Amino acid sequence: xxxxxxxxxxxxxxxxxxxxxxxxxxxxxxxxxxxxxxxxxxxxxxxxxxxxxxxxxxxxxxxxxxxxxxxxxxxxxxxxxxxxxxxxxxxxxxxxxxxxxxxxxxxxxxxxxxxxxxxxxxxxxxxxxxxxxxxxxxxxxxxxxxxxxxxxxxxxxxxxxxxxxxxxxxxxxxxxxxxxxxxxxxxxxxxxxxxxxxxxxxxxxxxxxxxxxxxxxxxxxxxxxxxxxxxxxxxxxxxxxxxxxxxxxxxxxxxxxxxxxxxxxxxxxxxxx
Amino acid sequence: xxxxxxxxxxxxxxxxxxxxxxxxxxxxxxxxxxxxxxxxxxxxxxxxxxxxxxxxxxxxxxxxxxxxxxxxxxxxxxxxxxxxxxxxxxxxxxxxxxxxxxxxxxxxxxxxxxxxxxxxxxxxxxxxxxxxxxxxxxxxxxxxxxxxxxxxxxxxxxxxxxxxxxxxxxxxxxxxxxxxxxxxxxxxxxxxxxxxxxxxxxxxxxxxxxxxxxxxxxx
Numbered sequence: 001x002x003x004x005x006x007x008x009x010x011x012x013x014x015x016x017x018x019x020x021x022x023x024x025x026x027x028x029x030x031x032x033x034x035x036x037x038x039x040x041x042x043x044x045x046x047x048x049x050x051x052x053x054x055x056x057x058x059x060x061x062x063x064x065x066x067x068x069x070x071x072x073x074x075x076x077x078x079x080x081x082x083x084x085x086x087x088x089x090x091x092x093x094x095x096x097x098x099x100x101x102x103x104x105x106x107x108x109x110x111x112x113x114x115x116x117x118x119x120x121x122x123x124x125x126x127x128x129x130x131x132x133x134x135x136x137x138x139x140x141x142x143x144x145x146x147x148x149x150x151x152x153x154x155x156x157x158x159x160x161x162x163x164x165x166x167x168x169x170x171x172x173x174x175x176x177x178x179x180x181x182x183x184x185x186x187x188x189x190x191x192x193x194x195x196x197x198x199x200x201x202x203x204x205x206x207x208x209x210x211x212x213x214x215x216x217x218x219x220x221x222x223x224x225x226x227x228x229x230x231x232x233x234x235x236x237x238x239x240x241x242x243x244x245x246x247x248x249x250x251x252x253x254x255x256x257x258x259x260x261x262x263x264x265x266x267x268x269x270x271x272x273x
Numbered sequence: 274x275x276x277x278x279x280x281x282x283x284x285x286x287x288x289x290x291x292x293x294x295x296x297x298x299x300x301x302x303x304x305x306x307x308x309x310x311x312x313x314x315x316x317x318x319x320x321x322x323x324x325x326x327x328x329x330x331x332x333x334x335x336x337x338x339x340x341x342x343x344x345x346x347x348x349x350x351x352x353x354x355x356x357x358x359x360x361x362x363x364x365x366x367x368x369x370x371x372x373x374x375x376x377x378x379x380x381x382x383x384x385x386x387x388x389x390x391x392x393x394x395x396x397x398x399x400x401x402x403x404x405x406x407x408x409x410x411x412x413x414x415x416x417x418x419x420x421x422x423x424x425x426x427x428x429x430x431x432x433x434x435x436x437x438x439x440x441x442x443x444x445x446x447x448x449x450x451x452x453x454x455x456x457x458x459x460x461x462x463x464x465x466x467x468x469x470x471x472x473x474x475x476x477x478x479x480x481x482x483x484x485x486x487x488x489x490x491x492x
Contacts, residue, residue, distance in 0.1 A: 088485070140441055143434075143437075143438045144438050144439075147431075147434045147435045150431055150434060150435075151421065151422075151431065151435060154422075154425055154428075154431055155424065155425065160489060160490060163485075163486070163489030163490075164486055164489060164490065167421065167482050167486045167489070168417070168421060168435060170482070171414075171417055171439060171478060171482050172438070172439065174439075175438075178442075
C-alpha cells in the first residue's frame with residue numbers, strides 16, 4: 001500500500017468523527033450556558049412560582065426533579081435504541097458511540113428518579129419502596145442499564161461490543177412501553193399519567209410550566225453530557241487504536257523506525273475495524 | 274437439521290450429568306427454601322408456586338452458558354454459520370434440544386417437588402402447566418444471552434445478569450397464573466394466556482436476536 005492511498009483512505013474514513021468533534025467543540029460552550037440558564041429559570045420557577053400542594057406541602061417540589069429524571073431515564077433508552085438501530089442497520093460509525101455514551105447517563109437518571117421517588121414516597125405513602133408496577137419496571141430498567149454497561153466493558157473490541165449491546169438494547173426495549181403504560185394497566189399506588197395524555201395535561205399551569213422548564217433543562221443537561229461522553233469515547237477509541245498500531249509495528253520486528261511512524265498511520269484504523 | 278437435533282440432544286444429555294444436574298439443582302433450591310422460611314406447611318403452600326418458578330428459572334440458567342460456547346470452542350459453530358440452513362433455524366433447533374434436555378425434566382419433576390411444598394392437586398396441575406409453557410421461553414431468551422456472551426471465557430455470570438431482567442415478565446405471569454388457579458378471586462386464564470403470548474413472542478425474538486449476536490461475534 002502506497003503512502004497516498006493510505007492518506008486518502010484515512011481522510012475519507014475519519015471525516016465523519018472528526019467533523020463531528022469539531023462541530024461539538026463549537027456548540028459545547030453555548031450548550032453549557034443554555035443548560036445553566038435553563039436550570040436557573042427552572043429552579044427559580046420551582047421554588048418561587050409553583051405553589052405548595054394543599055396536602056403534601058413543600059415536599060411536592062421533589063416532583064420537579066423526580067418527573068424530569070424519570071422522563072430522561074426513558075429518553076436515554078430511546079437514544080440507545082436509535083443508536084442500536086444505527087449500529088445494526090446503517091452501520092453508522094457514531095451510532096454505537098452514541099449508544100455507549102447514553103448508557104451510564106440513562107442509569108444515572110434512572111437512579112435519581114428512583115432515589116427522589118423513594119424520598120418522596122416515605123412522607124407521602126409512608127414507605128420507601130413498594131412493589132408497584134411503575135417502580136418495579138423502573139428498577140428493571142436500571143438493572144438493564146447496568147447489564148448493558150457490564151456487557152460493554154467485558155468485550156474488548158468496541159465494534160463487537162457495540163453489536164452485542166445493540167442486540168440486547170433492542171430486546172430490552174420491550175420494557176419501555178411497559179414502564180410508560182404500567183400506571184394505566186395496573187392501577188396501583190403510583191399516580192396515573194397526567195402530563196402526556198390524549199386529553200392534554202391534567203395539571204394546573206402553575207405547576208405544569210415549571211415542570212416543563214425543568215424537563216427542558218434536564219434534556220439540555222443530558223444532551224451536553226451525552227455529547228461530552230461521545231467525545232471522550234471517540235478519543236478513547238483513537239488512543240486504543242494508536243496503542244494497538246504501535247504494539248503491532250513493534251511486534252512486526254521493524255523496531256524503533258516502525259514505532260516512531262506508528263502515530264500518524266495509527267489514525268487509519270480508528271474507524272475501520 | 275434432524276441430525277443436528279439428535280447431536281445436540283445426545284451432547285446435552287451426556288455432558289456432566291446432563292439433564293439430571295438441572296433437576297438435582299431444582300431439588301436443592303426447593304429443599305433450601307423451607308429451611309429459610311420455616312417448615313410451616315400453610316406458608317409453604319402459599320409460597321409454593323413462587324419457589325418452584327424461581328427454582329426452575331435458576332436451573333434453566335445453569336446450563337445455558339454451554340449452549341453455544343462448547344460449539345464455539347471446538348469450531349462446529351463456524352460450520353453452522355457456513356452451512357446452507359438459516360442460522361435462526363439452527364438456533365431454534367439447538368434451543369429445542371436444550372429445552373428437551375434441561376427444561377422438560379424440570380417440568381416432569383415439578384409434580385413430585387410440589388408435594389414437598391404442600392400444594393393442592395389443582396395447584397400442582399397449574400404450576401406444571403405454567404412451567405410447561407414458560408420454560409421454553411426461558412430457554413429461548415437465555416439463548417440470546419448465551420449468544421451475546423459466546424466469545425467471553427467466563428460468560429456465565431454476565432449471562433445471568435443480562436437475562437434475568439428480561440425473564441421477569443414470564444416469572445410474574447407464570448406465578449400469578451399458578452396462584453390464580455388456587456385462590457378464588459384471582460383468575461387463572463388471563464395470566465396464563467399472557468404467558469402463552471410471551472412464550473410465542475420469545476419464540477420469534479429469541480432465535481433472531483441470538484443468530485444476530487452469533488454473527489456479530491464471529492466477524
